[in-house]
Amino acid sequence: xxxxxVVTYEATSNIKVTADxxxxxAVRTNSISNQNEAPPEKKQGGQELAERLNHETxxxxxxxxxLGEGTYAIVYLGHLKADPSSKVAIKKIKVNTEYRDxxxxxxxxxxxxxxxxxxPNIIALHAVFSSKNQNLNLVLEFxxxxxxxxxxxxxxxxxxxxxxxxxxxGMLGRAVWFCHENFVLHRDIKPNNLLIAADGEVKLAxxxxxxxxxxxxxLMTYQVITRWYRPPELLYGAxxxxxxxxxxxxxxxxxxxxxxxxxxxxxxxxHQLELICQAIGTPTEENWPGVSKLEGYVGYEKxxxxxxxxxxxxxxxxxxxxxxxxxxxxxxLALDPRKRSTARQILEHKWWTTDPRPTAKEDLPKKGGGLExxxxxxxxxxxxxxxxxxxxxxxKLNFGTMK
Amino acid sequence: xxxxxxxxxxxxxxxxxxxxxxxxxxxxxxxxTNESAAEGVRAALHAQKAAEQEQSSKQDxxxxxxQEVDCLSVGEExxxxxxxxxxxxxxxxxxxxxxxxxxxxxxxxxxxxxxxMTYHPKEMMPSALFLATKTENHYTSLKSxxxxxxxxxxxxxxxxxxxxxxxxxxxxxxxxxxxxxxxGFMELLALATGKGQSGPNNGASPTQFQKQMVGLDPANxxxxxxxxxxxxxxxxxxxxxxxxxxxxxxxxxxxxxxxxTPSQIWLSSLFVADEPLARFYVDSKFPTPSTMKPTLLTTLxxxxxxxxxxxxxxxxxxxxxxxxxxxxxLYKCRNPEKIDLVGINKAQKREGHEDxxxxxVIKKRKLERERSEKEAEDIFGPALGIKDGK
Ligand SMILES: Nc1ncnc2c1ncn2[C@@H]1O[C@H](COP(=O)(O)OP(=O)(O)OP(=O)(O)O)[C@@H](O)[C@H]1O
Ligand SMILES: [Mg+2]
Numbered sequence: 136x137x138x139x140x141v142v143t144y145e146a147t148s149n150i151k152v153t154a155d156x157x158x159x160x161a162v163r164t165n166s167i168s169n170q171n172e173a174p175p176e177k178k179q180g181g182q183e184l185a186e187r188l189n190h191e192t193x194x195x196x197x198x199x200x201x202l203g204e205g206t207y208a209i210v211y212l213g214h215l216k217a218d219p220s221s222k223v224a225i226k227k228i229k230v231n232t233e234y235r236d237x238x239x240x241x242x243x244x245x246x247x248x249x250x251x252x253x254x255p256n257i258i259a260l261h262a263v264f265s266s267k268n269q270n271l272n273l274v275l276e277f278x279x280x281x282x283x284x285x286x287x288x289x290x291x292x293x294x295x296x297x298x299x300x301x302x303x304x305g306m307l308g309r310a311v312w313f314c315h316e317n318f319v320l321h322r323d324i325k326p327n328n329l330l331i332a333a334d335g336e337v338k339l340a341x342x343x344x345x346x347x348x349x350x351x352x353x354l355m356t357y358q359v360i361t362r363w364y365r366p367p368e369l370l371y372g373a374x375x376x377x378x379x380x381x382x383x384x385x386x387x388x389x390x391x392x393x394x395x396x397x398x399x400x401x402x403x404x405x406h407q408l409e410l411i412c413q414a415i416g417t418p419t420e421e422n423w424p425g426v427s428k429l430e431g432y433v434g435y436e437k438x439x440x441x442x443x444x445x446x447x448x449x450x451x452x453x454x455x456x457x458x459x460x461x462x463x464x465x466x467x468l469a470l471d472p473r474k475r476s477t478a479r480q481i482l483e484h485k486w487w488t489t490d491p492r493p494t495a496k497e498d499l500p501k502k503g504g505g506l507e508x509x510x511x512x513x514x515x516x517x518x519x520x521x522x523x524x525x526x527x528x529x530x531k532l533n534f535g536t537m538k
Numbered sequence: 539x540x541x542x543x544x545x546x547x548x549x550x551x552x553x554x555x556x557x558x559x560x561x562x563x564x565x566x567x568x569x570x571t572n573e574s575a576a577e578g579v580r581a582a583l584h585a586q587k588a589a590e591q592e593q594s595s596k597q598d599x600x601x602x603x604x605q606e607v608d609c610l611s612v613g614e615e616x617x618x619x620x621x622x623x624x625x626x627x628x629x630x631x632x633x634x635x636x637x638x639x640x641x642x643x644x645x646x647x648x649x650x651x652x653x654x655m656t657y658h659p660k661e662m663m664p665s666a667l668f669l670a671t672k673t674e675n676h677y678t679s680l681k682s683x684x685x686x687x688x689x690x691x692x693x694x695x696x697x698x699x700x701x702x703x704x705x706x707x708x709x710x711x712x713x714x715x716x717x718x719x720x721x722g723f724m725e726l727l728a729l730a731t732g733k734g735q736s737g738p739n740n741g742a743s744p745t746q747f748q749k750q751m752v753g754l755d756p757a758n759x760x761x762x763x764x765x766x767x768x769x770x771x772x773x774x775x776x777x778x779x780x781x782x783x784x785x786x787x788x789x790x791x792x793x794x795x796x797x798x799t800p801s802q803i804w805l806s807s808l809f810v811a812d813e814p815l816a817r818f819y820v821d822s823k824f825p826t827p828s829t830m831k832p833t834l835l836t837t838l839x840x841x842x843x844x845x846x847x848x849x850x851x852x853x854x855x856x857x858x859x860x861x862x863x864x865x866x867x868l869y870k871c872r873n874p875e876k877i878d879l880v881g882i883n884k885a886q887k888r889e890g891h892e893d894x895x896x897x898x899v900i901k902k903r904k905l906e907r908e909r910s911e912k913e914a915e916d917i918f919g920p921a922l923g924i925k926d927g928k
């Protein structure tokens with residue numbers, strides 16, 4: 136519905152609230168530009184208001200040591216100048232090195248969406264500022280306990296069961312639901328992008344590939360989502376898609392949490408599709424009406440077709456999740472994106488209220504070792520080492536008919 | 539399972555948190571910006587003059603007293619910015635909605651805290667557009683972007699980007715009212731064809747709604763009542779067309795986005811297009827009696843007036859004359875230190891690589907990532923709505 140009474144009424148009265156906010160901006164402005172008090176700062180080339188606000192933000196934080204390095208950013212530990220015990224992660228994006236086209240799409244997407252999304256299971260962006268040489272800095276919530284990938288991989292050191300999986304999946308489910316409610320697709324859900332806060336809360340991070348999907352008629356690129364977590368419609372080159380792509384990724388994360396190895400780990404996109412056929416079933420017009428019209432669809436010999444796997448197959452592999460959990464998993468991994476459950480349906484699923492209840496976040500297993508150990512962990516990024524993130528936007532499949 | 543309302547979603551948006559004002563706060567912000575920029579201009583011109591005098595004539599050491607610079611007023615600044623917003627829409631006819639609409643809002647937001655005396659809108663315009671192509675997922679390479687613009691180099695586009703993003707306070711999301719209008723349009727059509735649902739507390743049945751619509755007063759100025767459901771549908775389509783046009787022009791050029799929510803804006807555009815129809819729509823949403831309705835109607839009334847007062851997207855001769863006068867005036871009161879944006883940008887970049895990162899590694903990784911990124915986005919190619927050539 137476009138306008139509920141509450142919407143408009145609230146919105147009207149909100150203008151007052153907003154006015155206060157505006158005033159606070161204006162007041163700050165006034166006080167900053169008040170000549171009697173602080174004339175000297177301005178003289179350096181007449182700093183404009185925006186520049187001063189930026190400066191103010193920057194001055195609020197102190198960078199400490201380097202925490203790690205990603206493809207397009209370096210992450211530092213930092214703190215509020217006013218509160219040395221506070222901790223933040225400062226992600227510094229290099230804007231001006233080589234990229235000729237200004238601010239990169241990654242940085243823009245990350246900033247754009249994190250600025251809008253505020254939810255306990257999505258990494259919080261506290262502030263953004265630029266430093267003198269035009270580097271963009273994102274002040275993020277500090278998440279010291281690594282990511283889900285580390286926990287999954289440490290099968291020696293860390294034991295967990297269904298109650299833990301349920302807790303983690305619940306947090307992931309809420310994050311994805313919230314993104315979708317806000318018409319944002321994450322498009323890179325995987326264990327390594329699920330960071331863990333000091334209290335055990337899982338936070339969806341890395342919005343460098345996110346985009347909004349509010350306009351259903353706009354073509355989108357299918358070169359998204361790290362291969363192992365990429366749904367079949369994208370592997371077939373679909374140009375119109377929905378939240379279902381994130382749901383598939385969630386399903387593969389769910390499976391991986393149980394198996395403790397990546398569920399469908401192809402070496403190439405073609406290989407990935409083969410493995411999907413084997414694990415889930417071969418996409419056909421019968422189980423997925425319209426699939427053969429996708430640009431990259433490859434016909435299959437009748438004889439080579441794998442029927443869609445039944446519940447028994449899943450129970451054999453994922454039985455620890457219980458029959459209800461297996462239902463949920465299967466609903467996330469439906470081949471036809473229209474049959475896949477939505478994030479909302481996932482949250483409404485019976486599994487969450489079936490025994491065992493999800494573990495309280497404080498009691499979830501934690502990666503030991505603290506910061507130092509984490510530094511080492513950062514260096515080994517299994518599964519992706521040879522690829523690097525550059526490959527996450529996967530190589531184009533050669534399906535011939537590409538424009 | 540909670541259902542987030544449109545309002546819940548809007549309230550967390552940066553458009554609401556950072557870019558919503560009332561008229562007084564908006565004016566006070568602009569005045570502050572104007573005064574501070576004027577001061578900057580005077581100081582810079584003064585310094586320039588002093589330097590010149592020192593060089594040229596040591597003998598005439600008193601020099602002439604610094605003459606008062608005639609700076610732009612807030613009103614003049616506003617006219618100029620709006621004019622360049624119009625230009626942006628024209629200039630960018632190859633950019634599809636919502637890219638151009640977002641670019642216009644970027645300029646409007648930027649000039650809340652920056653003055654045209656410091657940064658000329660003409661120079662910010664291409665940068666705003668290019669940034670909008672990126673934030674609205676219509677990204678095309680800078681090279682091809684530049685090739686579509688008259689007399690613009692790649693550097694002209696990129697150099698002000700940093701200033702722009704800073705002026706935008708690093709918020710890139712703009713919530714437009716267009717989608718809401720489409721939703722309302724569909725709802726009205728449904729009501730007109732007897733398929734409508736009323737608001738939760740409004741007891742009218744679909745057929746009652748349908749009947750009410752036939753009986754509505756004619757749209758502004760008209761005197762012919764609709765006689766059939768078919769005529770009502772036509773009427774809705776007409777109103778939709780007009781409202782859409784308003785959203786593409788007046789809603790963008792006025793301060794509507796700063797002062798009202800997207801829902802209020804599209805409803806107001808419907809008010810301007812066909813007031814009885816808009817009132818009917820509002821009625822269908824509220825139980826009677828309602829205390830919220832009068833408040834909403836008042837808001838819509840003031841917003842509709844704002845939309846009606848908009849500068850034309852197609853300025854008349856007298857307006858053009860006035861704009862030329864302002865531009866001429868601006869020529870004399872520009873901050874000389876801020877004219878060369880390309881130069882300033884270069885200097886800033888040179889200033890520092892503070893921490894000893896391994897530049898090469900970063901560079902290489904970045905290149906890789908960009909290459910694949912470009913590959914990914916390049917396939918949009920012509921679908922970006924850019925006509926080739928010219
Ligand atoms: N909020 C945070 N709190 C603590 N550490 C963080 C935080 N964000 C990132 N890090 C650490 O810094 C490293 C770099 O992060 P970044 O998000 O830039 O890249 P990445 O996800 O590791 O790699 P890629 O760019 O390939 O996705 C990460 O490996 C992560 O462990
Ligand atoms: Mg990552």
